[in-house]
Amino acid sequence: MNSELAQKKSEIDIGSTQSREIVLTINSEEHTLNIAPYTTLLDALRDHLGLTGTKKGCDHGQCGACTVLIDGKNVNSCLCLAVMHEDCEIKTIEGVGTPDNLHPMQESFIKHDAYQCGYCTPGQICSAIGMINRGVGNSPDEIKDLMSGNLCRCGAYTNIYKAVVEVKEQSSLKNQL
Amino acid sequence: MNDFSYKKADSVDTAVKASQNRTSKIIAGGTNLVDLMKYRVENPSEIIDITKLALETISQTDDGGIRLGALATNADTAYHAQVAHNYPMLAQAILSGASAQLRNKATDGGNLMQRTRCYYFYDTTTPCNKREPGSGCSAINGFNRIHAILGTSEQCIATHPSDMCVALAALDAKVNITGPSGDRSMSILDFHRLPGDKPEKDNNLNLGDVVTSIDLPAKGFKSHSAYLKIRDRESYAFALVSVAAAIEIENESIKEIRVALGGVAHKPWRKVEVEQKYIGKSATEENFLALAEDLLAGAKGFGDNDFKIVLAKRAIVRALLTAKSKTVK
Numbered sequence: 001m002n003s004e005l006a007q008k009k010s011e012i013d014i015g016s017t018q019s020r021e022i023v024l025t026i027n028s029e030e031h032t033l034n035i036a037p038y039t040t041l042l043d044a045l046r047d048h049l050g051l052t053g054t055k056k057g058c059d060h061g062q063c064g065a066c067t068v069l070i071d072g073k074n075v076n077s078c079l080c081l082a083v084m085h086e087d088c089e090i091k092t093i094e095g096v097g098t099p100d101n102l103h104p105m106q107e108s109f110i111k112h113d114a115y116q117c118g119y120c121t122p123g124q125i126c127s128a129i130g131m132i133n134r135g136v137g138n139s140p141d142e143i144k145d146l147m148s149g150n151l152c153r154c155g156a157y158t159n160i161y162k163a164v165v166e167v168k169e170q171s172s173l174k175n176q177l
Numbered sequence: 178m179n180d181f182s183y184k185k186a187d188s189v190d191t192a193v194k195a196s197q198n199r200t201s202k203i204i205a206g207g208t209n210l211v212d213l214m215k216y217r218v219e220n221p222s223e224i225i226d227i228t229k230l231a232l233e234t235i236s237q238t239d240d241g242g243i244r245l246g247a248l249a250t251n252a253d254t255a256y257h258a259q260v261a262h263n264y265p266m267l268a269q270a271i272l273s274g275a276s277a278q279l280r281n282k283a284t285d286g287g288n289l290m291q292r293t294r295c296y297y298f299y300d301t302t303t304p305c306n307k308r309e310p311g312s313g314c315s316a317i318n319g320f321n322r323i324h325a326i327l328g329t330s331e332q333c334i335a336t337h338p339s340d341m342c343v344a345l346a347a348l349d350a351k352v353n354i355t356g357p358s359g360d361r362s363m364s365i366l367d368f369h370r371l372p373g374d375k376p377e378k379d380n381n382l383n384l385g386d387v388v389t390s391i392d393l394p395a396k397g398f399k400s401h402s403a404y405l406k407i408r409d410r411e412s413y414a415f416a417l418v419s420v421a422a423a424i425e426i427e428n429e430s431i432k433e434i435r436v437a438l439g440g441v442a443h444k445p446w447r448k449v450e451v452e453q454k455y456i457g458k459s460a461t462e463e464n465f466l467a468l469a470e471d472l473l474a475g476a477k478g479f480g481d482n483d484f485k486i487v488l489a490k491r492a493i494v495r496a497l498l499t500a501k502s503k504t505v506k
Contacts, residue, residue, distance in 0.1 A: 017182045037183035037224065040211070060212050061279060073252070073281040079211045080282070081204070083183055084226055127277060136256065148412035149276025 022086050026051065027095025037083050042066045044082035045092060053093035053122050057151070064150035067123035067130075068092050074130025076149075093122035096129065105129055105167050114163040116154035124150045128164040132171050143168065178214045182223045186230060189355050189387060195225045197357060197385035203227055205248055206283040208275075209291040216299050218292075218308055232286075232389055235260065241395035244353075247286030247388045251341065252277070254285055264393055266402035266421055270344035273406045276413050286388040289342060289352065289368065292379060293335035293443075294415055296320065306332045307376040314376075322481035323417065326489070327442040327473070333376030334479060336440055337369055338415050343439035344404055346447045347421035350393050356386040365391075369444030379443075398423035398435070403499040405492055406439075416440035418489045422496035426460050436472060436497070441489055448472055460501055462494060469493035 019036045024044065033048045042059070045051040045068070057065030059078045066078040069091040097103035105125050108114070115121045127150050137143040143164060152160060186192035196203050202221035204210055205228055213219040233248040235257050243263070245254055254260055255271035275283065283291075297303045297315035304313035316324050316334050324334040342365065350365040369380050382388075402423035408414040419439035425432040434455055438446040451471045458464050469490040476486045 017180050037181060038178040038214075060215065061208060061276075064276065064278060067278055070282075074278050075282045076208070076278045079208045079279075081183075081207060081211065081224075081226075084204070084207070084228060130281065131277065134252070134256065145272075145412045146277045149278045 020083070022083055024049075024082065024085060024090060025088065026090045027092060028089075033082075035082055037081060039082045040078055041068070041080035041082045041085055041090070042077040045077060045090075051092050051094055055119055055122060057119070057123075062151075063120070064123045064127060065120050067126040067150060069096075069126050069130055069133075072130065072133045074127045091126075093125060096125060103129070104170065105132075105163070108163040108167045109160070112159045112163040112166070113156075114159040115152075115156050120150055120152045120154075124152070124160055128167065131164075132168055137164075137168055138172075140165070178211075179217070179220045181221050183226065184223060185226045189230060189232075189389060192225055192227050192230065192387050193355055193357060193385050195223070196387060198223060199384065201225055203290075203387065206250065206287045208279050208283045209287065213292065213299075217301055218299060227387070233284075238392055243393045245285045245391045245393065247390055248284050250281060251275070251283045251285065251288060252280040255280070260393075263397040263399050264344075264348065265397075265399055266404045266423060267341065267344040267348060267393070267397075269404040270340040270406075270419075270421060273404065273416075273419075274340035285341070285391055288339055289380070289388060289391070291337075291339060294338045295324065295335040298335060307335055307372070310375075310377045317479055320481060321479040323415065323440075324479060324482050325442045326476045326478055326482060326485045327438075327446050328371040328444070329442075329477065329479075330372045330374065330376065332374055333372035333443070335372065335376065335443060337379070337442070337444050338440075339445070340404070340406060340416060340419060340439060342369070343416075343419055343437045343445045344421040345391065345393075346437035346445035347402075347423055347435040348393055348397065349435075350391050352388055353390045353392060354382065354386050355389050356383055360389075362392070365445070366447060366449075372443045376443075398425070398500075401425060401500050401503050402435075403496045403503070405496040405499065407488060407492055418485055418492050420489075420492045420496035421445075422493065422500045424460060424497060424500045426501065429459055431455050431458055431460050431464070434468070434497075436468065436493055438472070438489060438493070441476075441485060446472070460497075462498065465494045465497040466490065468497075 055065040057063035061076040061079045068077045097106045131137045131146045201223035203225050232246040234246045255268040261268040297305045303315045325336045345365045351362045353362045406416045406419040416439045421437045423435040
């Protein structure tokens, strides 16, 4: 650790309201940013790093638009303080797939027309991937329940469900092989 | 959010020391605290991050039970093979609460520490004795559909919002605490408190106390228990009334019975003396209803929530019948 960094770490240790330099690992890339302790991960992603794929809806953990994957698990980034997530692997929709190389879940959302305005879609996709990562969602009711933290004001739920089920079934098949 | 200083605790002792400051707050999952800070309901001068403490383990205890580290997430707890197998009532309760995203982040210690979802507690433009002692209770004569019917006071009719704690109460779990004067443990039944004339106090922790783990006793009622949650929508909503019920039957009569209620009081509602009264009686619907009447004794509605009294009784009977039907003879 260089002396400048050591100095910063010790400031953190004594507790400080000051903005500080932190390093976040997002989509396998390290980003250094200077932020105040009250900055949420959502605001850090959108306002500090320009990763605007992650959306701000309610900003209170109720709508799921801000859902990202932290260490493979779907969480509400609006309720995370960015300073607390230096040692995590954060994945946003920008890291899930690219237009040239879509994730199977993204392909399935397109195939099943699982959106209308698209605002909730990044969060829906992260939640669905998080569910599959954990190996849960093994019945229609369970899938609906596990996806209920993502609201869709356009009401595309029926097609979202179809898109998620298709990928879930494929992933279960793969696990059986 | 207000500006606050941020500190990472490197040991439980550091966390205990730092949290002796009255205006500091411990943060772990943060799903409730960060939200309350955005509403300016909580305005801590200092945040102590305890997520680097090694308290996330779920392990076997010497007496055959399970210890849930305070930092184990709600989801990791509910999906833990032994928890799901031996304590299905607890796993079911946890999975009936919040959303998948919140359960992935929220911790077991934090679940105990979460605050009421009373609308007036959240609305800083209205009086609330819990948020601002002495300012009055807006709920008693206001909208009180989600509020308490048991153990209320003239100062506060808020409920504790947890599902997990209701199952923990039925299971007789123990909360392990490290405080300024060392380690101690407390029955989950004594952890939360009734509002009385100090509604600002949700629980019986002292300044500087840190919850480190929760112990589940060996007995999990795995084949004869149920968690029934009644709410306005079937997922991602707080309980209007919930019931954690467990029953053991021997020769057609009740050998052991546990009933804890959520959504009806400032703490999970359980009366051991009521349960004792029914030991040896037959496990019939009539006796379950009589137990429900006893458990609801003194219940009082405030207008919008009057329905909870009837609802709670019916839910108790249904939960006990479900638990009984699962019983392996």
